[in-house]
Amino acid sequence: MAVERLQKLISKAGIASRREAEELIKQGRVTINGKRAVLGDRADLSVDEVRVDGERLKINTPRIYIMLNKPMGVVTAVTPQHQETRQTVRDLIPLEGHLYPAGRLDADSEGLVLMTNDGDLAERLTHPRYQKAKVYEVTVLGRISDEALEIWSRGVMLDDGKTLPVQIKVLRREAHSSTLQITMTEGRKRQIRRVANTLGYPVQRLVRTHFATLALGDLKPGQWRHLTETEVATLKAFAYSLSMTPKRFVQRPARRLGALRRSAPAQPAQKREDRPTRPAKPSSKPRPERITQRPTKPRRKPNTAKRPPRRRK
Known part of the structure; x- marks a missing residue:
């Protein structure tokens, strides 16, 4: 295998998205060959031993895609934070393995939450630059x-x-x-x-x-279900295709004038006698005479006065 960033490897393993993987690294929960990892580290899983919370990373993990109707008062997280007593969305799904929410939804809010172990897809659906x-x-x-x-x-x-x-x-x-x-x-x-x-x-x-392409439908609060193959395929096509994003929400970078000229269709060149001549603009004020020679500055006279001899100390 090739050497890749730790965030990408953790995302591929289905443990967390890339942004969440950065937090795991900052918290010191990731190690490479027994040493604590830092942001910027890379690894090759065919050679290096990467562990998250003591569990070795494995890439060949079956992907899971689940739609959950989050009830009000449930925290959109995998594990509760310090002194947090409320239930998490992970608690509502009694399945083994890594599973985390794609994006967030306030505890006071309710509705559709996508639970998955596909870090790349979660990144595509939730990162602000993709505007889904x-x-x-x-x-x-x-x-x-x-x-x-x-x-x-x-x-x-x-x-x-x-x-x-x-x-x-x-x-x-x-x-x-x-x-x-x-x-x-x-x-x-x-x-x-x-x-x-x-x-x-x-x-x-x-x-x-x-x-994205998912609709909550008649799923009741607290209930969840696996996505169908068609729903997964449509969701991935939407996530990886910019053209399926509504045009109103796509912020395209401004094109330079040169790029606009290159993209415009070429026009046939006009002959000199066919070109329209511009009418001369009437001048209201006479133009000042052009100075062809710069004024010369008077030269300074050389200082011929003799300086007194310096005294020796």
Whole structure:
């Protein structure tokens, strides 16, 4: 096997995504040949012995893809953090082996969570640079105004920067509450709740109904199921193909003028006599005469005064 970064090897082994693998390395839970690994280390599993939490890395692990309807109050994590007593999404799936959530969903929220051991796919679906869409059904307090919806859809300035544009569809708007369908590509921590609070409409309920090509359907809270082969194939095609991402959410880099000229169809060259002549612009002020010779500076006279002889000490 080839020498690869530890994050990639851990992701291939299905232990964690690449970003989560970096945290494992920082925490000192990864070793190479008995020595503690650091960020930037590489290894070859055919030669080196890499262990995570004392368990040796194995690449040839069958892939698992599970859709879970996370109930409210359950933490989207594999293991609980320090002094955390709430249940995790991993506790809801009684299967052996490594299994972790692709992305995150607040404990106060509910809905679709993809559980897998495919680190590369999880990276493609959750990393911000790929901008994969997720759909949420959000109920906010109060009758939301059209002006607030317009501001929300264009992007709202938060303490960590302005949010990307989102698609908003009003499902129900009553006197004391409003239900919205929000399609977004970002995944900042508690982003929807923070934006809603900024606009003055606190969130009462938040449910993720779609994740990439997956739909929650009639799966009840706390229930889970394996994805079908067709669902896995469609999900991978969406994850690895930029063209399947909604055009509104794709931020393409600006093209340079030279690239635009090269991509434009070539035009036949015009003859000199066929080219239109530009009319001369009338000059309102006379042009100043051009100075052809720089003014000469007067030369300094040489200092002919003799200096007194230096005294010896």
